[in-house]
Amino acid sequence: MPIEMPKGLPFSVDTWTPSSNRKRHHFLTHAHKDHSQGIATHSSFPIYATPLTKSLTLNYYPQLNESLFVDIEIGQPIAINDPVETFTVTAFDANHCPGAVMFLFEGTFGNILHTGDCRLTPECLQRLPEKYLGKKSKEPKCRLDYVFLDCTFATFSSKMPSKHVAIRQVIDCIWKHPDARVVYLTCDLLGQEDILVNVSQTFGSKIFINKEKNPECYQSLSLTVPDILSQDPSSRFHIFDGFPRLPERAEAKIIEARANFQPDPLIIRPSAQWYVFEDVTSESEKRKNRRFKEAIRDNIGIWHVCYSMHSSRDELEWALQLLAPRRVVSTTPEFRAIELGYVRRYCSFDNLAPDDPLWKLLDIDLGAPLVNEEVPEKVIVSKKEILTVSSPVKGPSLTLFGRARGGVGNSVFGYEDLVKPEIMKRNEDEVCSDGDVPEGQHDGSKSNGLTKGTGKRATAYSPTRPSSGVSENIRKMYRSMHVPVPKPLPSLVDMLNDRKRAKRRFML
Template structure:
């Protein structure tokens, strides 16, 4: 699923949620279902999309009105009017599926390229503005991208995928290797695979049967793009089938053919996931079709970039930061990100402050890290978190806080009495005795980070009677949980006193030792009284 855009940006891309509703502009890269999830419930004007994407969305969501959309053409730049400052948006071909585009945003927030889902071949990247990627190797980039929100679907896969054209040729070759096959089942029901169907129809001069009931989405897409290749005659040689339960269907069809003494049908699935997830992927052929144990032939047809293509594109685009749009944070494994996207010094004009709606500090923020060389960028799907972090326990941080103050909450700053907390972190490190110790990093007014050791929580054994009801057990457990949370003893006046360990912790912070609310003490007392009344063991 696509990630939410950070709060510092006035637009959302491919996300439709309550958080996206707060944005003033909404962009849709293409009409795949995982990028339209929630669109029917969370939508508002304007939604920017290409004409084909708009047509498909209106079919899938008939409750939407056409006036909700603003059409954007590939290669054309539009100006988005915004109260916080107008910005430019340009759409570029994403080489993913019909109507799919990448969006280039240019405004006061910086220069941002959002790829959506894409296949970044050399031709695709070279279509971007020459100021970001010059045509000649000896020319430096005139401008630099502050951020690339990158499709890293196969960022961890080391296979070098064949081009789409080469993969389609493999499908044709596989069909020609079985000239006597009467029925060929093509698992090409996904938007973006219709190009395979079009080429097969041309090569073999045959129409393709697309069942509107079994593959309705594919039927609608082909109706928009190439209706001339479809037929409603089920006796046609080529059939489109869906991917779900493909192996079961193939097994059943093979069994039926053997029982009827007929030629076995041919099942072809053009996809990359089978290759990427195969336990012996390195020994699979990427130039010829591979048959699995169920009799299905696989061709490595990819609509996403390979790891090699991602590395090549980043070396030429040279962005300051890279954020993966396909959680978990797959961009962290890319060599370019490890080498160029971790900074030990954040300048006052760094785009990271604008991205997260933070005021840039007067002085630069520095992060002094252990010189081990393994520090990495940590990307977060939650835009409210920091994206810079290192994994070394032996360091001291000095970070300038943003000018915007955080809200005071009972369990946040007010609980510890800190006036200027801007950053919270938790760490686990191995202590001298081999046990893991938890540390909390906090930031104060002077911005010096102090490591505070926290004692591990030890659960006390329960002393529940054996022959009591389930309701009594629940009351007893609730009471003991509250007592362990407060971690203290009850005084004669009914108040709860903190133990010495917690007292020392609060006093070390020059903070008064907190007392529980009277209502909580009263609740605990009432709970205890109820347990005593209902407990038959105690009565005896």
């Protein structure tokens, strides 16, 4: 799921929740359902999207009113007259799926590029304004303040073939199996249309899709590539569902063909998933040098081609060097941007100036009067401590934009996540350091923790009140480790007051 945008911004991108519904403007990067989940429940005018994304989304959610959408054309800036501030937004091709775009926001909040889901190739980035593109050993004329970046494959270090090369591998695989009477293409995902078009044109045949069994895919293809579709099941080429249980269904097709004394069908899966999540074995290591150069057959009989609609780590690193943004935020639930070398080297939150745009994005007014001036002064808390709160429980630290390395199901920018108490007391004093609800509490019972898989609070708590202390179970754990029991962190109010006092002393 995509992440919520910071509180200080007047717009949301790809999120449809009660929180994002309070924003005044809504943007949809593309029509994949993981980016429109909740849109039927929490949609409000206006929703900016490309005409194709709008049409696809209305197909998926016919209950939506078309009047909610505002068409945005690629490369044409739109001035948004917001009640608080006017800003400009421009859409650029994201090289992901039909209708998919990146959004460039420019306003008093800074210059923000939200990539949505993307495959950042040179052709893709060259469409951005020249002032935001650097050259060799030279920064751009105008630096982006933030890039909200698709980090789906940020931990995958191997170099992936281009889409064009991957399509060529699919066609080569078909040429090498002339005896296969039926070719099953697992291309039912929006964004794989180019594969079907090239296969149809190369072999002069339309492609069969069962619209009763796969109505959504049929509707999408009818909008994007209607000329290549066929309702004749005798066609050699069939669209095959990629999920669920692809191995079992593929094996059943092979067994059926052999039972009828027919050649094995050719089953091709163009996807990066098998390559990214494949178990590393000695055999796979032997094939590593050639596995991206041609289709690879697994032990079931499925032929895999690495066709990716997301950038790998090397493509992301190259893109960030070219864009040179001040800060990078992962749009995927886990904080995978921290894995990127550029982020570790250049995107530190240390030594933030009082006028840094970050404070406005977080909706924190450092010039506001101190709250509870009678509170005695405590240890001065640095900006870095405000932005990163470490937990005494062994595990990844919680940062401004999510849980570092380990990840949180759905990062939300807000005071609760910025300076939440170190340990939140749960029912029966149980604490889950990975952000999940304790077992037995998934039935709607009350908990002060996170709802599993959502990253949202099951019950509200006050971010201005420190926790009452550490549970006895946690105390025992620390004593068994022969280390001091940690003290509760100060409240958000205390931290901000200390921050303001430090600033005033410095100015004096």
